[in-house]
Amino acid sequence: MAFSRDPLDELIVPDGTETQERDVVTDGDVLVGGRSTVEFGVRGRNVLAGEGAEFGGAIEADGDCRLDMWCDVAENVLVGQDAYIGERVHVGGRLKVAGDLDIGDDVEIEEGFEANGWIVIRNPMPTIVFLFVYLKHLLLIGEDDTAQQLVSELLEDDADDADTEPLVIPQNATVGDDAWRVSTPATIGDNCRLHGNVRAETIDVGTSCNIFGSLRARGDIFVGDGTRIHGDVTTRNGDVEVGADARVLGDVSCGDLELGPDAEVDGTIRAAGEITMGTTEREQE
Template identity: 40%
Template sequence: MQEKDVLPDENTVPEHAQQERLVFKGCILPDRTELQERILKAPGDVIVGEHSRIEYGISGYDVFIAESCYLKGDVIAEGDLRIGNFCDIDGNLVCDCDAFIGEGVTIRGRLSVTGNLDIGDNVMIEKGFDARGIIEVRNPMPVILYILLYVLTMLRIDHEEEIDQFIENLTAEDANPLILPSRSHLDEFQLLVQTPIIIGSSCRLHGLIRGDKATIGDNTTLFGSIRARDSVSVSRGAIIHGNVEAENDVVIEENVRILGNVEGHRVTMDEDATVEGVIKSSGGLTIQRKKI
């Protein structure tokens, strides 16, 4: 007899966890995101979900790090900075506006805040701090709840369906936070998440990208491979210096260049796309030709 996973009743799931699910529907790397040698640089806001391990620094406008995360590198916020309870930051924190540091946070570098500082109990700062505004010692709101309010306030919405629609359009020019969902793992070798991945246009990334399914935007360059449990779509002009693998569909648009192999159940590619390796497709290969 096969064992079956028992899913918890929706009513028994803690409200905190349900709220988190509403926000973290996917991994979003918006247009012009760059994974540099030591830092993940975003053009706008950054949201990192709980229990994530990020072995890079992070740079963005407003930066929200949820509870129990580990980051190896400097965290730089041009706007506000919120660090959740019991995070471990192996680097400096630099904030040009207001900073909110949760209870039990460890900062293994220096904390520099241009604006006000709210700081929780039992925070350890190894190399001291500098805050030019008002300093208050109190436990700030949990970051995951603040992230929820951030999304709802920004969109003025209160239904899950509308949040889903928002997530699908996150790479739009006027709403483009970078989102790493809960339990994300990012190091020099790979980005691993348990959700779909949306990568915007004109990004520069490296390493193996792994998720439920992946969408790569126009003119993005990836020095690595893509592996998805469902499907992969590579938009026009993208360059992949590695393999593209999916259990279901792989779609390759015009002027895409893939330097490695392509493997999927069904592969559809434009006639102007280039695959320099081997194409494996148990369900068939379709070449899309332009109508004359």
């Protein structure tokens, strides 16, 4: 992850992320900002959620799981290493931890819990809040290398996973089968398969993705080579680029439109500006 700005000011969907039935599945970590609603369950390496985050399914973390106060998980929480559960968290199923469990007051776990390591009942530090406040401070004083080192130590299990970006869901976001709705930019990596309309400030979709929904942004939208968008692509004040061999199975509405070689738009094109065909701006660069 690049830390040139607030780490939670963008929806980041890393390469290979998929929505499988009722879960979002990724190879790396999952970071969920405070007061966000994830209508899916999540499966990843380490799962960290800020204050008041809600999950509509189960959480499965191969590594650690950290849930700050007032989080709500509709189903089970299964943790491969250690768990840190803040006060007043609600778990609708069972909490099962392979390592140590650090748990706060007034936690409700409807089907009970078990941990193979130590169990400490107290009020754990709100990890997400501390982590990102500290990171923002480091960035403000120009300590980019220190910030990167901190994140590497907290979020990476070993050197083999060092290049795996986390799935980042910003604060106050809503992610579900109906829509991935954020008030920030959205970046979707390569080879992703997602269900739901994407609503963001700007949208950048990588190569060879399948998005089963529409794209709508205030600013620019980019669709990578070989990607399929099963819906409309609409921007209020920006331009649209559609990469080579990409296909939009719906309408396109934008300012300027650039279509790469063999790109297709099945619906109606409404472009207030110019339409360029054959080469996208990124290919020219």
